[in-house]
Amino acid sequence: MRTVEHEGSPPAVHRGIVPGYVLARLARSTVFPRAAEAARQTLIAGRPPFRARIDLSIDAAGNLIAELSDAPLRTVSDAQNTEQLPGAVVRAEDDAPVADVAVNEAFDGLGATFELLLAAFARNSLNDAGAPLEATVHYGVDYDNAFWDGRRMVFGDGDGEVFRGFTGSLSVIGHELGHGVVQHTAGLEYQGQPGALNESIADVIGALTEQYARGETADAASWLIGEDILTDAVQGRALRSMIEPGTAYDDDELGRDPQPGHMRDFVVTADDNGGVHINSGIPNRAFALTARALGGNAWKRAGLVWYRALTGGLTATATFADFAAATIAAAAEQYGGNSEVADAVRDAWTSVGVTEDERNRAG
Protein backbone atom coordinates (compact mmCIF):
# COMPACT_ATOMS: atom_id res chain seq x y z
CA MET A 1 0.00 0.00 0.00
CA ARG A 2 1.33 3.40 -0.88
CA THR A 3 -0.09 6.78 -0.28
CA VAL A 4 -0.19 9.38 -2.99
CA GLU A 5 -1.02 13.01 -2.64
CA HIS A 6 -3.38 14.50 -5.10
CA GLU A 7 -3.38 18.18 -5.89
CA GLY A 8 -6.92 19.48 -6.03
CA SER A 9 -7.53 22.40 -8.36
CA PRO A 10 -7.25 25.44 -6.12
CA PRO A 11 -10.53 27.31 -6.38
CA ALA A 12 -10.13 30.81 -5.04
CA VAL A 13 -13.86 30.96 -5.26
CA HIS A 14 -17.07 29.90 -3.67
CA ARG A 15 -18.54 26.78 -5.18
CA GLY A 16 -21.75 26.77 -3.18
CA ILE A 17 -24.99 25.59 -4.72
CA VAL A 18 -26.49 29.08 -4.20
CA PRO A 19 -24.75 31.64 -6.43
CA GLY A 20 -23.37 34.80 -4.85
CA TYR A 21 -25.67 36.99 -6.92
CA VAL A 22 -28.74 35.37 -5.37
CA LEU A 23 -27.39 35.88 -1.86
CA ALA A 24 -26.42 39.49 -2.67
CA ARG A 25 -29.98 40.21 -3.79
CA LEU A 26 -31.48 38.45 -0.80
CA ALA A 27 -29.22 40.40 1.56
CA ARG A 28 -31.15 43.56 0.60
CA SER A 29 -34.56 42.03 1.29
CA THR A 30 -36.82 43.89 3.70
CA VAL A 31 -39.58 41.31 3.35
CA PHE A 32 -37.48 38.48 4.77
CA PRO A 33 -35.37 40.02 7.53
CA ARG A 34 -34.04 36.74 8.87
CA ALA A 35 -33.15 35.53 5.39
CA ALA A 36 -31.52 38.89 4.59
CA GLU A 37 -29.37 38.70 7.70
CA ALA A 38 -28.55 35.05 6.97
CA ALA A 39 -27.56 35.91 3.40
CA ARG A 40 -25.31 38.73 4.64
CA GLN A 41 -23.64 36.44 7.15
CA THR A 42 -23.27 33.68 4.55
CA LEU A 43 -21.60 36.12 2.15
CA ILE A 44 -19.27 37.41 4.87
CA ALA A 45 -18.38 33.92 6.07
CA GLY A 46 -17.72 32.84 2.52
CA ARG A 47 -16.14 29.48 2.61
CA PRO A 48 -13.51 27.97 4.85
CA PRO A 49 -9.92 27.70 3.55
CA PHE A 50 -9.80 25.26 0.70
CA ARG A 51 -8.03 22.01 1.48
CA ALA A 52 -5.76 21.89 -1.52
CA ARG A 53 -4.22 18.55 -0.73
CA ILE A 54 -6.18 15.39 -0.56
CA ASP A 55 -4.79 12.08 0.61
CA LEU A 56 -5.87 9.00 -1.23
CA SER A 57 -4.74 5.49 -0.48
CA ILE A 58 -4.40 3.35 -3.55
CA ASP A 59 -3.40 -0.26 -3.56
CA ALA A 60 -1.28 -0.81 -6.64
CA ALA A 61 -2.04 -4.50 -7.08
CA GLY A 62 -4.79 -5.85 -4.83
CA ASN A 63 -7.91 -6.94 -6.68
CA LEU A 64 -9.48 -8.02 -3.43
CA ILE A 65 -9.12 -4.52 -1.98
CA ALA A 66 -10.57 -3.00 -5.11
CA GLU A 67 -13.64 -5.17 -4.76
CA LEU A 68 -14.08 -4.48 -1.13
CA SER A 69 -13.99 -0.80 -1.83
CA ASP A 70 -16.95 -0.93 -4.20
CA ALA A 71 -19.25 0.09 -1.39
CA PRO A 72 -19.60 3.55 0.07
CA LEU A 73 -17.60 4.49 3.12
CA ARG A 74 -19.52 7.35 4.61
CA THR A 75 -18.96 9.59 7.60
CA VAL A 76 -21.31 12.38 8.62
CA SER A 77 -20.11 14.97 11.13
CA ASP A 78 -21.94 17.75 12.95
CA ALA A 79 -20.42 21.24 13.08
CA GLN A 80 -22.99 22.11 15.79
CA ASN A 81 -23.68 25.49 14.18
CA THR A 82 -20.04 26.53 14.17
CA GLU A 83 -17.83 27.00 11.12
CA GLN A 84 -15.29 24.48 12.35
CA LEU A 85 -14.71 21.52 10.03
CA PRO A 86 -15.08 18.62 10.13
CA GLY A 87 -17.03 18.71 13.43
CA ALA A 88 -17.91 15.73 15.59
CA VAL A 89 -18.60 12.39 13.90
CA VAL A 90 -22.25 11.52 14.41
CA ARG A 91 -22.83 8.66 11.95
CA ALA A 92 -20.33 6.30 10.34
CA GLU A 93 -20.93 3.70 7.64
CA ASP A 94 -22.09 0.85 9.86
CA ASP A 95 -24.13 2.98 12.23
CA ALA A 96 -27.92 2.90 12.39
CA PRO A 97 -29.92 6.04 11.60
CA VAL A 98 -29.83 8.70 14.31
CA ALA A 99 -32.49 11.07 15.62
CA ASP A 100 -31.19 14.05 13.61
CA VAL A 101 -32.97 14.04 10.22
CA ALA A 102 -30.29 16.20 8.56
CA VAL A 103 -27.63 13.61 9.44
CA ASN A 104 -29.63 10.78 7.91
CA GLU A 105 -30.52 12.80 4.81
CA ALA A 106 -26.85 13.62 4.22
CA PHE A 107 -25.87 9.99 4.78
CA ASP A 108 -28.52 8.74 2.36
CA GLY A 109 -27.63 11.40 -0.21
CA LEU A 110 -23.98 10.40 -0.20
CA GLY A 111 -25.08 6.80 -0.70
CA ALA A 112 -27.46 7.70 -3.55
CA THR A 113 -24.67 9.50 -5.39
CA PHE A 114 -22.30 6.59 -4.87
CA GLU A 115 -24.94 4.19 -6.27
CA LEU A 116 -25.53 6.36 -9.36
CA LEU A 117 -21.82 6.57 -10.16
CA LEU A 118 -21.35 2.83 -9.71
CA ALA A 119 -24.48 1.67 -11.51
CA ALA A 120 -24.36 4.07 -14.43
CA PHE A 121 -20.63 4.52 -14.99
CA ALA A 122 -19.00 1.63 -13.07
CA ARG A 123 -17.20 4.40 -11.16
CA ASN A 124 -16.09 3.54 -7.65
CA SER A 125 -16.69 6.79 -5.76
CA LEU A 126 -15.39 10.23 -6.66
CA ASN A 127 -11.86 9.15 -7.59
CA ASP A 128 -12.83 5.73 -9.03
CA ALA A 129 -10.73 4.21 -6.26
CA GLY A 130 -13.23 4.07 -3.43
CA ALA A 131 -12.59 7.46 -1.86
CA PRO A 132 -14.47 7.85 1.44
CA LEU A 133 -17.50 10.13 1.28
CA GLU A 134 -17.58 12.70 4.03
CA ALA A 135 -20.14 15.31 4.96
CA THR A 136 -20.64 17.92 7.64
CA VAL A 137 -24.13 19.13 8.58
CA HIS A 138 -25.29 22.13 10.66
CA TYR A 139 -22.46 24.29 9.35
CA GLY A 140 -22.70 27.84 10.68
CA VAL A 141 -25.84 29.61 11.87
CA ASP A 142 -28.64 30.03 9.31
CA TYR A 143 -25.96 29.32 6.68
CA ASP A 144 -27.61 29.67 3.25
CA ASN A 145 -25.52 27.29 1.19
CA ALA A 146 -24.09 23.85 0.62
CA PHE A 147 -20.68 23.33 -0.92
CA TRP A 148 -17.91 20.92 -1.81
CA ASP A 149 -14.64 22.09 -0.26
CA GLY A 150 -12.39 19.81 -2.27
CA ARG A 151 -12.64 17.06 0.31
CA ARG A 152 -16.07 16.99 1.92
CA MET A 153 -19.66 18.11 1.48
CA VAL A 154 -20.73 20.88 3.79
CA PHE A 155 -24.38 21.73 4.47
CA GLY A 156 -25.87 24.84 6.04
CA ASP A 157 -29.27 24.72 7.71
CA GLY A 158 -30.69 27.58 5.63
CA ASP A 159 -32.41 30.60 7.13
CA GLY A 160 -35.88 29.01 7.26
CA GLU A 161 -37.56 31.99 5.57
CA VAL A 162 -36.27 31.55 2.02
CA PHE A 163 -34.02 28.50 2.14
CA ARG A 164 -34.83 25.29 3.95
CA GLY A 165 -31.97 23.04 5.02
CA PHE A 166 -29.87 21.77 2.14
CA THR A 167 -29.71 18.08 3.05
CA GLY A 168 -33.24 17.45 1.78
CA SER A 169 -32.32 17.71 -1.90
CA LEU A 170 -30.69 14.77 -3.68
CA SER A 171 -29.94 16.95 -6.69
CA VAL A 172 -28.01 19.36 -4.44
CA ILE A 173 -26.01 16.55 -2.85
CA GLY A 174 -25.32 14.90 -6.21
CA HIS A 175 -24.32 18.29 -7.64
CA GLU A 176 -21.73 18.95 -4.93
CA LEU A 177 -20.24 15.47 -5.20
CA GLY A 178 -20.30 15.94 -8.97
CA HIS A 179 -17.71 18.69 -8.43
CA GLY A 180 -15.61 16.01 -6.77
CA VAL A 181 -15.87 13.81 -9.87
CA VAL A 182 -14.88 16.74 -12.10
CA GLN A 183 -11.95 17.51 -9.79
CA HIS A 184 -10.69 13.94 -10.20
CA THR A 185 -11.18 13.82 -13.99
CA ALA A 186 -11.00 16.77 -16.39
CA GLY A 187 -10.34 19.24 -13.56
CA LEU A 188 -12.20 21.96 -15.44
CA GLU A 189 -11.06 25.39 -14.31
CA TYR A 190 -13.71 27.36 -12.47
CA GLN A 191 -13.94 30.35 -14.76
CA GLY A 192 -15.81 31.29 -17.94
CA GLN A 193 -16.89 28.49 -20.27
CA PRO A 194 -14.89 25.68 -18.62
CA GLY A 195 -16.28 26.88 -15.29
CA ALA A 196 -19.84 26.79 -16.65
CA LEU A 197 -19.13 23.26 -17.93
CA ASN A 198 -17.92 22.35 -14.45
CA GLU A 199 -21.20 23.66 -13.03
CA SER A 200 -23.23 21.95 -15.74
CA ILE A 201 -21.61 18.53 -15.26
CA ALA A 202 -22.25 18.88 -11.52
CA ASP A 203 -25.92 19.57 -12.34
CA VAL A 204 -26.03 16.54 -14.66
CA ILE A 205 -24.70 14.29 -11.89
CA GLY A 206 -27.11 15.93 -9.42
CA ALA A 207 -30.13 15.38 -11.65
CA LEU A 208 -29.10 11.81 -12.48
CA THR A 209 -28.60 10.99 -8.79
CA GLU A 210 -32.16 12.09 -8.07
CA GLN A 211 -33.62 10.33 -11.13
CA TYR A 212 -31.76 7.09 -10.38
CA ALA A 213 -32.88 7.08 -6.75
CA ARG A 214 -36.50 7.61 -7.85
CA GLY A 215 -36.33 5.26 -10.83
CA GLU A 216 -37.53 8.13 -13.03
CA THR A 217 -37.48 8.34 -16.80
CA ALA A 218 -36.21 11.41 -18.65
CA ASP A 219 -39.79 12.27 -19.58
CA ALA A 220 -41.11 12.05 -16.01
CA ALA A 221 -38.18 13.88 -14.40
CA SER A 222 -38.55 17.51 -13.32
CA TRP A 223 -35.00 18.43 -14.45
CA LEU A 224 -34.93 20.86 -11.53
CA ILE A 225 -31.88 21.37 -9.32
CA GLY A 226 -32.66 22.11 -5.69
CA GLU A 227 -36.39 21.52 -6.00
CA ASP A 228 -36.75 20.99 -2.27
CA ILE A 229 -34.76 23.84 -0.78
CA LEU A 230 -36.94 26.94 -1.32
CA THR A 231 -39.71 27.67 1.15
CA ASP A 232 -43.31 28.32 0.12
CA ALA A 233 -42.71 32.04 0.70
CA VAL A 234 -40.65 32.21 -2.51
CA GLN A 235 -42.05 32.49 -6.03
CA GLY A 236 -39.97 29.70 -7.46
CA ARG A 237 -39.68 25.98 -7.95
CA ALA A 238 -35.94 25.42 -7.59
CA LEU A 239 -32.50 26.98 -8.11
CA ARG A 240 -32.23 25.94 -11.75
CA SER A 241 -34.18 24.21 -14.49
CA MET A 242 -32.08 22.14 -16.86
CA ILE A 243 -34.84 21.70 -19.43
CA GLU A 244 -36.07 25.33 -19.29
CA PRO A 245 -33.17 27.47 -18.08
CA GLY A 246 -34.30 30.88 -16.82
CA THR A 247 -37.63 29.68 -15.43
CA ALA A 248 -36.72 28.25 -12.02
CA TYR A 249 -37.73 31.31 -10.02
CA ASP A 250 -39.03 34.83 -10.47
CA ASP A 251 -39.39 36.45 -7.12
CA ASP A 252 -39.51 40.04 -5.86
CA GLU A 253 -36.90 39.28 -3.23
CA LEU A 254 -34.76 36.68 -4.97
CA GLY A 255 -34.81 38.23 -8.43
CA ARG A 256 -35.29 36.32 -11.64
CA ASP A 257 -33.46 33.18 -12.75
CA PRO A 258 -30.78 34.58 -15.12
CA GLN A 259 -29.90 31.37 -16.97
CA PRO A 260 -29.85 31.35 -20.78
CA GLY A 261 -30.73 28.22 -22.76
CA HIS A 262 -29.11 29.22 -26.05
CA MET A 263 -25.74 30.63 -27.16
CA ARG A 264 -27.37 33.78 -28.58
CA ASP A 265 -28.23 34.70 -24.96
CA PHE A 266 -24.79 33.84 -23.54
CA VAL A 267 -24.11 36.27 -20.67
CA VAL A 268 -20.75 38.04 -20.72
CA THR A 269 -20.01 39.11 -17.15
CA ALA A 270 -17.16 39.38 -14.69
CA ASP A 271 -19.49 38.33 -11.86
CA ASP A 272 -19.95 34.75 -10.74
CA ASN A 273 -16.51 33.77 -12.12
CA GLY A 274 -17.61 34.77 -15.57
CA GLY A 275 -21.15 33.49 -15.19
CA VAL A 276 -20.41 29.89 -14.24
CA HIS A 277 -23.83 29.44 -12.59
CA ILE A 278 -25.51 31.43 -15.38
CA ASN A 279 -24.21 30.09 -18.70
CA SER A 280 -24.29 26.51 -17.40
CA GLY A 281 -27.92 26.69 -18.52
CA ILE A 282 -26.77 26.21 -22.12
CA PRO A 283 -24.96 22.84 -21.73
CA ASN A 284 -27.58 21.83 -19.14
CA ARG A 285 -30.30 22.19 -21.75
CA ALA A 286 -28.24 20.24 -24.29
CA PHE A 287 -28.08 17.34 -21.85
CA ALA A 288 -31.76 17.43 -20.94
CA LEU A 289 -32.77 17.64 -24.62
CA THR A 290 -30.55 14.66 -25.46
CA ALA A 291 -32.05 12.61 -22.64
CA ARG A 292 -35.62 13.56 -23.54
CA ALA A 293 -35.03 12.72 -27.22
CA LEU A 294 -33.71 9.27 -26.30
CA GLY A 295 -36.35 8.55 -23.67
CA GLY A 296 -36.01 5.93 -20.96
CA ASN A 297 -33.58 6.48 -18.10
CA ALA A 298 -31.24 9.41 -18.70
CA TRP A 299 -28.25 7.82 -16.99
CA LYS A 300 -28.17 4.87 -19.37
CA ARG A 301 -27.31 6.52 -22.68
CA ALA A 302 -27.20 10.32 -22.41
CA GLY A 303 -25.47 10.07 -19.03
CA LEU A 304 -22.94 7.55 -20.24
CA VAL A 305 -22.06 9.69 -23.26
CA TRP A 306 -21.53 12.77 -21.05
CA TYR A 307 -19.43 10.73 -18.63
CA ARG A 308 -17.27 9.30 -21.41
CA ALA A 309 -16.74 12.82 -22.76
CA LEU A 310 -15.72 14.05 -19.30
CA THR A 311 -13.28 11.21 -18.73
CA GLY A 312 -11.97 10.79 -22.27
CA GLY A 313 -9.20 13.36 -22.29
CA LEU A 314 -11.19 16.58 -21.93
CA THR A 315 -8.84 19.41 -20.98
CA ALA A 316 -9.23 21.77 -18.03
CA THR A 317 -9.82 24.72 -20.36
CA ALA A 318 -12.46 23.09 -22.58
CA THR A 319 -15.08 25.36 -24.14
CA PHE A 320 -18.72 24.49 -24.83
CA ALA A 321 -17.75 23.64 -28.42
CA ASP A 322 -14.92 21.38 -27.23
CA PHE A 323 -17.28 19.54 -24.92
CA ALA A 324 -19.96 19.25 -27.61
CA ALA A 325 -17.37 17.69 -29.93
CA ALA A 326 -16.30 15.33 -27.14
CA THR A 327 -19.86 14.15 -26.51
CA ILE A 328 -20.52 13.66 -30.23
CA ALA A 329 -17.30 11.62 -30.51
CA ALA A 330 -18.18 9.59 -27.40
CA ALA A 331 -21.66 8.84 -28.78
CA ALA A 332 -20.21 7.78 -32.13
CA GLU A 333 -17.63 5.55 -30.46
CA GLN A 334 -20.13 3.90 -28.14
CA TYR A 335 -23.18 3.64 -30.40
CA GLY A 336 -22.02 4.41 -33.97
CA GLY A 337 -21.82 7.67 -35.89
CA ASN A 338 -25.22 7.17 -37.51
CA SER A 339 -26.91 5.91 -34.37
CA GLU A 340 -30.00 7.38 -32.75
CA VAL A 341 -27.82 8.42 -29.83
CA ALA A 342 -25.26 10.29 -31.95
CA ASP A 343 -28.10 12.05 -33.80
CA ALA A 344 -29.75 13.07 -30.54
CA VAL A 345 -26.50 14.50 -29.17
CA ARG A 346 -25.79 16.46 -32.37
CA ASP A 347 -29.35 17.79 -32.53
CA ALA A 348 -29.25 18.91 -28.90
CA TRP A 349 -26.06 20.95 -29.30
CA THR A 350 -27.49 22.50 -32.47
CA SER A 351 -30.71 23.38 -30.61
CA VAL A 352 -28.78 25.38 -28.03
CA GLY A 353 -26.63 27.08 -30.67
CA VAL A 354 -23.28 25.56 -29.70
CA THR A 355 -22.87 23.75 -33.01
CA GLU A 356 -24.15 24.97 -36.33
CA ASP A 357 -27.08 23.40 -38.06
CA GLU A 358 -25.48 21.37 -40.87
CA ARG A 359 -28.26 22.34 -43.26
CA ASN A 360 -27.52 26.03 -42.74
CA ARG A 361 -23.82 25.44 -43.10
CA ALA A 362 -24.35 23.58 -46.37
CA GLY A 363 -26.51 26.44 -47.66
Ligand SMILES: [Zn+2]
Ligand atom coordinates in the same frame (compact mmCIF):
# COMPACT_ATOMS: atom_id res chain seq x y z
ZN1 LIG B 1 -21.62 23.94 -8.15
